[in-house]
Amino acid sequence: MEPIFSKADLHIHSKFSIDAFSPIRDIFKVAEERKLDIIAITDHDNIKGHKEAEKVAQESKVKLIKGEEVGTKEGHLVALFIENLIAPKRSIIDTIKEVHKQGGLAIIAHPANPFSRGVSFKTLYEIYKEVDGIELFNASWAGFIYRKKATKLNSEIFKLAAIGGSDAHILSQIGMGYTLFKGKEPSDLYSAIKKRLTKADGYFDLWAHLRLGINQPRRLLKKIWWDFKK
Numbered sequence: 001m002e003p004i005f006s007k008a009d010l011h012i013h014s015k016f017s018i019d020a021f022s023p024i025r026d027i028f029k030v031a032e033e034r035k036l037d038i039i040a041i042t043d044h045d046n047i048k049g050h051k052e053a054e055k056v057a058q059e060s061k062v063k064l065i066k067g068e069e070v071g072t073k074e075g076h077l078v079a080l081f082i083e084n085l086i087a088p089k090r091s092i093i094d095t096i097k098e099v100h101k102q103g104g105l106a107i108i109a110h111p112a113n114p115f116s117r118g119v120s121f122k123t124l125y126e127i128y129k130e131v132d133g134i135e136l137f138n139a140s141w142a143g144f145i146y147r148k149k150a151t152k153l154n155s156e157i158f159k160l161a162a163i164g165g166s167d168a169h170i171l172s173q174i175g176m177g178y179t180l181f182k183g184k185e186p187s188d189l190y191s192a193i194k195k196r197l198t199k200a201d202g203y204f205d206l207w208a209h210l211r212l213g214i215n216q217p218r219r220l221l222k223k224i225w226w227d228f229k230k
Contacts, residue, residue, distance in 0.1 A: 004182070004183065004184055005180055005181065005182055006037035006038065006180070006181060006182075006183060006184050006188070006189070007035065007036055007037050007038075007175075007178045007179070007180060008036065008037060008038035008039065008040070008065075008178060008179045008180075008181065008189055009031065009036050009038075009039050009040070009164075009165055009166050009168070009174060009175050009177065009178050009179075010038075010039075010040040010042070010065070010067070010078070010080060010107070010163055010164070010165040010178075010179050011040065011042050011069070011078055011109065011135065011138065011163075011165025011166060011167045011168070011177070012027060012039055012040060012041055012042060012165070012166060012167075012168045012174060013041075013042065013043055013044065013069070013167070013168060013169050014027060014041055014043055014049045014053075015049075016043045016046055016048040016049040017043040017044045017046075017069075017169070018044060019044070019169055020043070020168075020169040020170070021169070021170060022168070022169075022170060022171050022174075024041070024049055024052045024053050024056050025056050026171055027039065027041070027053075027171065027174060028053075028056050028057065028060045028062050030171050030174045030175070031060075031062045031174055031175065032060060032061055032062055034174060034175035035175075036062055036174075036175055036178065037062065037063065037184065038062065038063045038064070038065060038186060038189060039062055039063075039064060039065070039174075040064075040065040040066070040067040040078075040080055040165070041053045041064065041065075041066065041067060042067040042068055042069045042078050042079075042080075042165075043068060043069065044068075044069050044071065045068070045069070045070060045071055045088040046068070046085065047066065047068055047082075047084070047085050050066045053066070054066075063185070063186055064186075065080055065081060065186055065189070066080075066081070066082055066083065067079055067080045067081070067082060067104075068082060068085070068086050069109060070086045070087075070088050070095055070099075071088040071089065071117065072088070072089070072090060072091065072092040072095045072119075073089065073090065073091050073092065074091065074092040074119055074120070074123045075092065075108075075109075075117045075118050075119035075120065075123065076109040076110070076116065076117050076118060076119070077092060077095055077096070077099075077106055077107065077108065077109060077119070078106075078107040078108075078109045078135070078163075078165070079095075079099045079102075079104050079105070079106060079107075080104055080105045080107060080193075081102075081103060081104040081105055081186070081190060082099060082102045082103075082104040083102055084102060086098050086099060086102075092119065092123065092127060093127060093130065096127070096130050096131065097130075105132040105133065105190065105193055105194070106130070106131050106132050106133075107131070107132060107133040107134065107135060107161075107163050108124065108131055108133070108134040108135060108160070109135050109138065109167070110135055110138045110140070110167065111124065111134055111135065111146060111150045112124075112145070112146040112149070112150065113145050113146065116140075118146075121146075121149070121150075121153065124153075124158065125157075128157070128158040128160065131158075131160055132160065132161060132193055132194065133160050133161035133162070133163040133193050133198070134150060134154055134158060134160045134161070134162070134163060135150075135163045135164070135165060135177075135200070136150055136151050136154060136162045136163065136164065136200040137162075137163075137164035137165070137177045137178075137200040137201055137202045138164075138165060138166075138167050138177055139164075139165070139166045139167060139168075139173065139176035139177030139202045139203070139204070140166070140167035140168075140169070140173070140177075144204075159196060160196065161192070161193040161194075161195075161196045161197075161198045162179070162196075162198050162199055162200040163179050163193070163198065163200055164177045164178045164179045164180075164199075164200035164201050164202050165177045165178070165179070166178070166202070176202050176203055176204070177200070177201075177202035178200075178201060178202055179198050179199070179200060179201075180198065180199040180200075180201055181193075181197065181198045181199075182197065
């Protein structure tokens with residue numbers, strides 16, 4: 001019997017991120033349509049969407065991992081399999097320790113990208129032994145600049161689990177980046193990341209990026225106004 005391989009998008013932002021707009025329920029709907037098995041909701045510096053996501057996940061074929069994209073002093077870190085808020089604006093080492101204290105996994109997001117506060121390669125050389133995985137396929141524009149260099153360094157030096165995620169800020173981006181792993185359950189994914197047995201993959205959709213760029217200013221103003229009225 002051939003092993004089952006599943007697909008997980010491990011970097012998705014919901015309406016609870018300041019720069020994103022997707023309702024939780026719609027995220028699960030699109031994830032189902034795109035044949036994803038697992039998704040991680042990783043909003044910027046907050047876990048406000050976790051409770052709603054857990055509820056929606058009970059009605060969905062798509063399984064949920066609770067996460068957060070944490071802004072550390074040295075750059076952005078994706079925390080997976082967490083329960084409580086990981087406070088931002090601390091050193092990356094202290095942040096990683098807190099993630100691990102919760103039993104979670106620490107993933108380097110869009111490595112070395114200076115425009116999206118990616119962790120520099122200089123810092124990575126210093127901390128990689130404390131990290132669990134690195135995004136080698138981030139489907140947003142932030143993931144393309146140093147992808148080849150990150151892949152080469154990971155193959156030769158870091159030896160971290162290869163992670164793929166869409167970094168979706170709108171619904172059309174969901175599933176453009178993903179992590180492949182053996183098994184079906186979040187526990188299988190956790191084990192695969194710990195054992196460095198994952199594969200990062202995805203595709204580039206120019207129209208999705210153009211649509212985000214065109215609509216982002218209008219959407220941000222609308223979001224700010226909506227939050228202000230509340």
